[in-house]
Amino acid sequence: MIPEIGNFALMVATAVALVLGTLPIVGAARGNVRWMAMARPAARVMFLLVVVAASCLVSSFLHDDFSVVYVASNSMRALPIQYKLAAFWGGHEGSMLLWLLILSFWMFAVSVFSTHLPREMIARILGVMGLIALGFLLFIILTSNPFERLLPAAADGNELNPLLQDPGMVAHPPMLYMGYVGFSVAFAFAIAALLGGNLDATWARWSRPWTTVAWTFLTIGICLGSAWAYYTLGWGGWWFWDPVENASFMPWLAGTALMHSLAVTEKRSGFKVWTVLLAIFAFSLSLLGTFLVRSGVLTSVHAFASDPRRGVFILLFLGVVIGGSLALFAWRAPKVGLGERFELVSRESMLLTNNVLFLGAAACVLLGTLYPLALDALGMGKISVGPPYFDTVFVPLMAPALFLMGIGPLARWRKANLPEIAARLKWAAGVSVLVAIAVPLIEGRWSFLVAGGILLATWIVSSSATNLWSRVRPGQGGSIGAKLAALPRGYLGMLAAHVGVAVFIVGITLVKGYEVEKDVRMDTGDTVALGPYTARFVGTTEGSGPNYLYLRGQFDILRGDKVVRTMFPEKRQFVSKSEPMTNAAIAPSITGDLYISMGEAVSQSAWVVRVYYKPFVDWIWGGCLIMACGGVLALSDRRYRLERRVGQAALGAAAASA
Amino acid sequence: MVAAGLASAGVAATLVVNAFRSNLVFFFTPSQIAADEAPRNRAFRIGGLVENGSVHRDGTTVNFMVTDTAKSVPVAYVGILPDLFREGKGVVAQGRLESDGVFHASEVLAKHDENYMPPEAAEALKRARGGQPDSTATLVVAQPGANAANAVTSTAAGTPPGGSKQ
Numbered sequence: 134m135i136p137e138i139g140n141f142a143l144m145v146a147t148a149v150a151l152v153l154g155t156l157p158i159v160g161a162a163r164g165n166v167r168w169m170a171m172a173r174p175a176a177r178v179m180f181l182l183v184v185v186a187a188s189c190l191v192s193s194f195l196h197d198d199f200s201v202v203y204v205a206s207n208s209m210r211a212l213p214i215q216y217k218l219a220a221f222w223g224g225h226e227g228s229m230l231l232w233l234l235i236l237s238f239w240m241f242a243v244s245v246f247s248t249h250l251p252r253e254m255i256a257r258i259l260g261v262m263g264l265i266a267l268g269f270l271l272f273i274i275l276t277s278n279p280f281e282r283l284l285p286a287a288a289d290g291n292e293l294n295p296l297l298q299d300p301g302m303v304a305h306p307p308m309l310y311m312g313y314v315g316f317s318v319a320f321a322f323a324i325a326a327l328l329g330g331n332l333d334a335t336w337a338r339w340s341r342p343w344t345t346v347a348w349t350f351l352t353i354g355i356c357l358g359s360a361w362a363y364y365t366l367g368w369g370g371w372w373f374w375d376p377v378e379n380a381s382f383m384p385w386l387a388g389t390a391l392m393h394s395l396a397v398t399e400k401r402s403g404f405k406v407w408t409v410l411l412a413i414f415a416f417s418l419s420l421l422g423t424f425l426v427r428s429g430v431l432t433s434v435h436a437f438a439s440d441p442r443r444g445v446f447i448l449l450f451l452g453v454v455i456g457g458s459l460a461l462f463a464w465r466a467p468k469v470g471l472g473e474r475f476e477l478v479s480r481e482s483m484l485l486t487n488n489v490l491f492l493g494a495a496a497c498v499l500l501g502t503l504y505p506l507a508l509d510a511l512g513m514g515k516i517s518v519g520p521p522y523f524d525t526v527f528v529p530l531m532a533p534a535l536f537l538m539g540i541g542p543l544a545r546w547r548k549a550n551l552p553e554i555a556a557r558l559k560w561a562a563g564v565s566v567l568v569a570i571a572v573p574l575i576e577g578r579w580s581f582l583v584a585g586g587i588l589l590a591t592w593i594v595s596s597s598a599t600n601l602w603s604r605v606r607p608g609q610g611g612s613i614g615a616k617l618a619a620l621p622r623g624y625l626g627m628l629a630a631h632v633g634v635a636v637f638i639v640g641i642t643l644v645k646g647y648e649v650e651k652d653v654r655m656d657t658g659d660t661v662a663l664g665p666y667t668a669r670f671v672g673t674t675e676g677s678g679p680n681y682l683y684l685r686g687q688f689d690i691l692r693g694d695k696v697v698r699t700m701f702p703e704k705r706q707f708v709s710k711s712e713p714m715t716n717a718a719i720a721p722s723i724t725g726d727l728y729i730s731m732g733e734a735v736s737q738s739a740w741v742v743r744v745y746y747k748p749f750v751d752w753i754w755g756g757c758l759i760m761a762c763g764g765v766l767a768l769s770d771r772r773y774r775l776e777r778r779v780g781q782a783a784l785g786a787a788a789a790s791a
Numbered sequence: 792m793v794a795a796g797l798a799s800a801g802v803a804a805t806l807v808v809n810a811f812r813s814n815l816v817f818f819f820t821p822s823q824i825a826a827d828e829a830p831r832n833r834a835f836r837i838g839g840l841v842e843n844g845s846v847h848r849d850g851t852t853v854n855f856m857v858t859d860t861a862k863s864v865p866v867a868y869v870g871i872l873p874d875l876f877r878e879g880k881g882v883v884a885q886g887r888l889e890s891d892g893v894f895h896a897s898e899v900l901a902k903h904d905e906n907y908m909p910p911e912a913a914e915a916l917k918r919a920r921g922g923q924p925d926s927t928a929t930l931v932v933a934q935p936g937a938n939a940a941n942a943v944t945s946t947a948a949g950t951p952p953g954g955s956k957q
Contacts, residue, residue, distance in 0.1 A: 367874075497807055504811075515818035515911055517836060519885075522814035526807055652870040654850045712875050732871035733848075741851055743871050 139189030153263030157256035169256035200286035226279035257325035309354030315347025320416035337398035349764030356757035380422035539596030561595035586642025630763025637756025664746035838911030881912035
């Protein structure tokens with residue numbers, strides 16, 4: 134019964150989405166107030182219906198209803214309850230429903246928070262989002278229905294993929310989708326502005342917090358995915374340039390460009406056309422990413438082609454959304470105007486360079502991701518594009534962007550003075566060079582890669598500090614504390630995010646430069662040197678977890694003669710699976726991780742073991758989290774808070790009337 | 792300014808294309824290698840099944856044969872193999888063919904799903920059988936993350952986000 138309710142809710146939601154996607158937009162074009170007024174209630178009803186559908190699926194998982202194909206495929210009785218919940222998005226159908234749920238959540242949020250927007254604007258925004266929702270609803274109902282029944286019902290489910298039974302994986306997909314789908318808001322704002330022909334600073338100010346919030350979620354989502362890969366896959370890698378990762382990274386690059394471009398549009402009314410185009414790109418890449426990962430096209434172009442309903446639908450949908458929005462752009466963009474002029478050396482020109490570099494990077498990732506697929510689809514052979522391509526392309530593209538990160542925030546709008554900036558940054562430059570030379574010398578092995586990375590990271594931090602100091606320097610207008618408190622949160626958020634990038638760079642450079650990776654045969658009592666430590670293999674024990682058996686190795690970590698830590702990597706045998714899984718043991722610390730994973734037994738007591746020392750690896754994710762904190766800080770800026778206060782009043786009213 | 796912009800865009804594009812071309816990794820089947828079609832001084836990928844009874848471990852070095860059922864190639868690898876590496880299962884390896892005729896793998900990929908056949912491995916078997924799509928279970932290209940789905944239904948499901956790392 135419950136799955137049928139879910140199914141029914143999805144069908145009603147489709148009807149609502151159809152109304153939402155047409156009447157308010159037509160109403161806005163014709164000036165029909167009643168049609169426009171339908172946008173808000175329709176968006177809220179739609180959110181309610183999708184929540185009902187999602188709850189039905191959750192309930193089926195919690196009740197072990199194995200008469201539902203999707204539940205039987207992704208869950209089992211013995212699965213711990215948190216993974217029964219996470220199994221919701223463990224497969225294709227549920228992921229699509231999660232996408233839809235988050236989209237309707239964003240629609241609801243827009244309908245609640247954007248009380249100050251003109252009637253036409255809100256009607257168009259929600260209408261556009263309604264159309265996107267309609268596409269997803271049809272896709273779910275026609276090709277990927279999570280409520281499909283299995284008759285006769287299975288006695289027990291097939292279990293969630295053990296790799297996904299992990300706290301990081303519980304949170305990763307929702308975070309990632311909050312980001313992906315969050316760009317639909319910026320996209321809808323852009324399309325609404327194109328339809329209405331009014332793109333101004335106010336539009337950018339409305340659009341900015343939505344973009345920042347989506348970017349923040351996406352940053353956290355990618356960070357969680359990378360950390361998950363590091364600690365579950367047992368290889369000690371944190372980024373593989375795998376198409377699945379690239380799929381999430383491309384929208385991030387475009388979204389980062391969009392955030393910076395929106396700043397120009399808000400402050401200087403510049404880059405209008407460009408900003409709109411970036412909003413379209415960011416969302417198009419989000420859609421592409423979702424479908425790349427979800428359609429099975431990455432695993433095999435032929436598998437994709439063998440289920441033509443999904444494939445055709447996906448291509449059509451992508452074609453309509455991307456093609457339609459670009460066509461609209463071509464038609465309407467000339468009316469928007471170019472905005473204020475600026476000089477060659479100005480904050481605008483530097484932000485433009487940032488934009489071009491980020492978009493170039495996104496294009497390179499797109500090429501490396503899609504080219505092998507295209508070749509395969511055309512039957513021209515199988516190739517793969519290795520990580521060296523991405524590494525070679527990324528370093529020269531990102532280095533200038535990182536350099537500009539130090540200068541841009543100090544440059545004036547419209548016309549900046551280079552000698553003046555150089556004079557202000559001379560200390561920052563000096564410190565950066567010194568640190569860049571000192572770090573490889575202290576680590577004991579010279580490397581240009583490390584020196585370059587540290588140079589840029591220190592440059593970002595020291596120039597950000599210079600920037601901050603120039604704003605809070607004692608003198609007229611109060612004490613340091615008072616000035617600090619008076620600084621706009623948006624500005625502090627920008628600095629925090631930039632420092633996050635620096636921390637991230639320190640992490641990747643030092644890991645790349647000084648990691649120790651050893652695959653060794655170890656018998657009981659054998660030791661192996663590992664950076665400043667020594668690891669000693671003590672032996673193995675056996676035992677069982679909730680739905681698996683394990684074989685656990687014990688390793689003592691010595692510093693000198695003293696045991697400072699004991700680590701327990703495991704081989705796990707899940708009950709329902711025939712293959713074992715490796716569970717690495719990681720001893721994290723701020724200066725570096727020890728990472729041990731069990732390979733295979735080569736004799737009664739000897740094992741091949743993977744032992745790694747990863748200096749500063751946690752800085753990679755720490756940097757991402759600092760970037761995300763920067764996003765949150767920027768969101769708390771007072772000029773958005775004023776709007777939110779109005780929004781919260783509306784939320785209170787909505788809650789009271791519900 | 793426009794000229795400078797175009798010039799730097801041109802330089803960037805050249806760099807990208809060069810990096811792209813020099814880092815394309817081609818794929819060869821054991822039969823192609825037997826026919827001497829594979830390059831000798833360039834890294835490439837091979838795919839197929841790990842031949843039954845061919846895996847020998849000596850300390851950290853592993854030797855095994857990769858077969859497409861028609862021909863086999865000896866492979867040497869130093870290090871730890873993925874959990875899903877098994878005799879009789881699909882495998883993809885990246886490395887170089889040395890003068891001793893042994894493929895020295897720098898990387899062995901086996902995706903994290905027991906029912907999953909790496910596309911390259913499936914391709915190798917298909918070609919060895921004369922390009923006919925095979926109807927046996929081993930050739931059904933399953934999707935990672937969809938092991939369960941394949942067992943109860945024929946519906947194809949995709950990978951989880953971030954879920955198909957090797």
